[in-house]
Amino acid sequence: MLFVLKIFRKIAIAVPRAGVRRIASAFTLGILSLSAFAAQRADAAQSAAVILYHRFGENDYPSTNIRLDQFDAQIRELTSGAYHVMALPDIIDALREGRTLPDRTVAITMDDAYRSIYTEAWPRLKKAGLPFTVFVSTDAVDRGGPRTMTWDQLRTLHENGVTIGHHSASHLHMVGASEKRINEELTRAQSRFQEMLGIKPTLFAYPYGEFDLAVTRQVRAFGFKAAFGQQSGAFGVGDDLFTLPRFSMSENYGDITRFRTALNALPIPVSDMLPADSLVSKINPPLIGFTIDEGIKNIDAIACYSSRSGKLDLVHLGDSRVEVRMKEPLTPGRTRMNCTMPSDQKGRWRWLGRLFYVPGAPD
Known part of the structure; x- marks a missing residue:
């Protein structure tokens, strides 16, 4: 910018006053255009889109399932070179610290610890070198069941670099629940994570994507760094880290066109x-x-x-x-x-x- 100003001064000396005014007007418009372009680039470099999955290849649950052919196509898109898939904690830390993110930053998340995450999603994502986060409700894991991951499987994921997030103990409808009940849920699940995996998750996902001001205050006070809903959207610097959006993918909403639209999304910054x-x-x-x-x-x-x-x-x-x-x-x-x-x-x-x-x- 300093170089451009020096050039303008030299031109002003050699050109009549009327010409200088015309040049100055064009120069001002150019500066404004450059400023707008810089703002757009900064906007893109300070935002991210997060994708949400539940089940993989469990075709009897179409509303929460992604077909494997759909998921394979999505992985091909993610590894096309157009996107920067980052671990979710790294994105949150960058936003908290005001650090720049790569353009088209994306994170992958999964809710509810279904076993198909372990048997279908993880092998594909591991082969592709893509990080992801699993938000776990601990009671379901404790109960066991053929469609739920075991603690041993979750431990294997954790030891291989997969981020484990907190999703309450019982998958509680949190809005309207008492402060005591919510605290009990958060504490009980955190104790199970500590006991079974040796960790205390720092990221939270609201069960059913439901929250209100009372719930977000309590989740914030519990010590999490950020919390996610299930409303669609991208987010960036200045957004509330405890009401963050995610784009949910399922059989009916998982076509490659919608997927690309989600990956390329930018936030609408509002106040x-x-x-x-x-x-x-x-x-x-x-x-x-x-x-x-x-x-x-x-x-x-x-x-x-x-x-x-x-x-x-x-x-x-x-x-x-x-x-x-x-x-x-x-x-x-x-x-x-x-x-x-x-x-x-x-x-x-x-x-x-x-x-x-x-x-x-x-x-």
């Missing part, structure tokens, strides 16, 4: 998000709004969708404020909202995911 809490109680439907950070283009192209009612109505206030209008009250259980918009980088989309939870019979 002044309302409502602050995921728990929907008195005001239903919730009053949703957020301010998109300055410098993000194509704001008019943003679109938001509900997992229950489809496309949602939007109201734009000023240049950066967006309010979302739910069409009807939310029913008990989980509702996820996805907002997407094209980015300045060709073929890449920005994502913002939100969870809303209405007390009652869980879905």
Whole structure:
């Protein structure tokens, strides 16, 4: 930049005043373009997308299963050279410390310690040299069963560099549970990890992807570094590390086109998000709004969708404020909202995911 300024000074000496004004205008536009480009590159270098799996090749559970042919195609995509697959703890540490991430940083996670993780996913990922994280509910492992990993299998994964994360003891519906019950769950599972694997996991995944402000405060206070839901989206510097999104993959949502879209996703950086809490109680439907950070283009192209009612109505206030209008009250259980918009980088989309939870019979 200093070199460019020196050149401009030399030009100014040799050109009449009117010409200088024209050059200065062009120079200013160029500087702004360079600044915008730098901001885009910084945005891409400070964000990540996390993929979530459950079962592998268990075709009798299509809603939580990925077919093996789908998974093989996804591994080929991950190893194509376009992405940087990192261990999840390394991504979190980089964000906490403000360090730059490679562009198209991706992490792989799996919930619930199904045995097909050990028999099908691990051999493939090990051969491909791809790190991953397994979030484990300890009661299921203690009970045993033909479709659940054993402690010996989890120990083998851990000893081979697989990250083991905390997923509560009983796979608890945490929203609405008492503080005492949640603490008992977290403590009991942590004790089992310590006893059986000699570790205390530092990453947490909310069972069913459910959380509210009370739950996130308690998980944060327990000493975890970060916690993950199941709402779609990418995340980056400045995002709440205890409500992080993941792109869930299953038979119906695991085609290679969607997979590539997820891997290339960028966050929609926002502030002044309302409502602050995921728990929907008195005001239903919730009053949703957020301010998109300055410098993000194509704001008019943003679109938001509900997992229950489809496309949602939007109201734009000023240049950066967006309010979302739910069409009807939310029913008990989980509702996820996805907002997407094209980015300045060709073929890449920005994502913002939100969870809303209405007390009652869980879905």
